[in-house]
Amino acid sequence: MENIGLIGYGSMADMIARQLLRHGKIKENELFIETRTKGERLKALISDYPNVSADSLENWAETCRLIFICVPPLHVIETLRRLHPYVNRNTHIVSIAAGVPLRLLEAETEAGISRVIPAITSEAEAGISLVVHSEVLTADKKERLNELLSAFSSVREIKESKLDAASNLTSSAPGFIAAVFEELALSAVRNSSLSKEEAFDFLIHSLYGTGKLLIEKNMSFEETLGRVATKGGITGEGAEVIRASVPEVFDQVFERTLKKYKLFTEQTEKQK
Template sequence: MNVGFIGTGSMGSILIESFLRSGALLPENITASNRSHWKAERLSEMYPGLCAAKSNAEVIAESEIVFLCVKPGEYKPVIDEIGAIVQPSHILVSITSPVLVRHLEELLPCKIAKVVPSITNYVCSGATLCVYGSRIGSADRELLERLFRHMSEPIEIEEDYTRVASDLSSCGPAFLAFFIQQFIHAAVAETGIPKIDAERLASEMTLGTGKLLTSGKFTPDALRERVSVPGGITAEGIRLMDQELHGMFDRLIQTTHKKYREDIEKVETMFFSTRVD
């Protein structure tokens, strides 16, 4: 199976490295391009056998599955470049949430899927969100999910829930890291504990908590109740957080959804502004 990548930026390179490190793909299975060609060449130097293509058209010609790993504003130029050579048999996988499946199905003749990865995939963990277009058959779906199972838990979602699912799965690591970072800073400032010790303790706590929540034995509610003894120190801390954070997560979801809607509008304007009804 030959797999192509158009775009080798942050998420594109994470996907490539995750597939290689997990054994899902070999370097010789991969053809990659980037508008800054040296970035693709750097990957080919790191992973001998990986082909650094000189054009996006070369990626299409050499691949059965093509991951489109560019920013929303770069989609239209790429589609204009590859539209005439994409075949119905190709599977094009978009990893950009504001670009909807219907946008791509209207412009390209191939099979379309949308996959939202997470930085946690880099350590072969976390979820990969999967949305399938109308041309994706059961065999195509199994092919993609078998590929992603090497480095994640592929979870099919409805496209209407892409944003909130991404908040939890893909943005969540950054949100959680921010919380942990603030926790560490406060611990150091208030007590003088060495930062390196606080970081180690917080990191090990995060790892252990994740294992508890994914082991099937604890839900978040059950874990909180198990640790928080009524009248104890943990319960007092939770009481404070409940007061201070009241409504904050609602506003967080509202903020990400507002930005998502704005991004979709920009994509639709970019793709279809010249259409004549």
């Protein structure tokens, strides 16, 4: 076992901490957390795991071989600079921020660097963790991080050039899916006598079942549609409307989000 540090404690950091503890990948007294606002999320963790330490990084960073930086993108560089006196080549630093590439992280520290984009669906152990390792990171550090993440997610190592688009399909996708299907449920309410509660209940179970079919039966989206939509039937009518209207919407989603990733990178570069 080894000490692990978390800097920042939002929903993703909470998911990582709880899953590592739940799966026995770390003991309570081996987990150290620094967060500027000790809110309800951290209080709930300490209530469940009273031996976890919540203290300034200056008091524990030197003892940790693995440190997750879980702060917003524009605070990553300042956090690395705060860490600088306490880390060395034996330390492995993992950033979960979007839009802050390895080259900017590597320029700030001699520690080994990885980027991880986790997914909130890993709370249900059904998420993908996207991983990009520095080329100079040692094999044992790569294996150890991948092993930890594998306890609660499917690990996918990916080229950094693909990371932003892939993040839309893993980390952001639950939010996009929620937004899309909320609108589908509300449309059902507007166009029928269904209550909002009924519409949401029916649709959530359909989403769950569809996901199980896609994974457990190894079905494609096309196959799934083919199983439901009979020629000249009702489902086909709806699918035609979606295919005519939705591509432009999702092209806009990618256009705007990829611009946002680029903006974070540009703003981080200015900090140097």
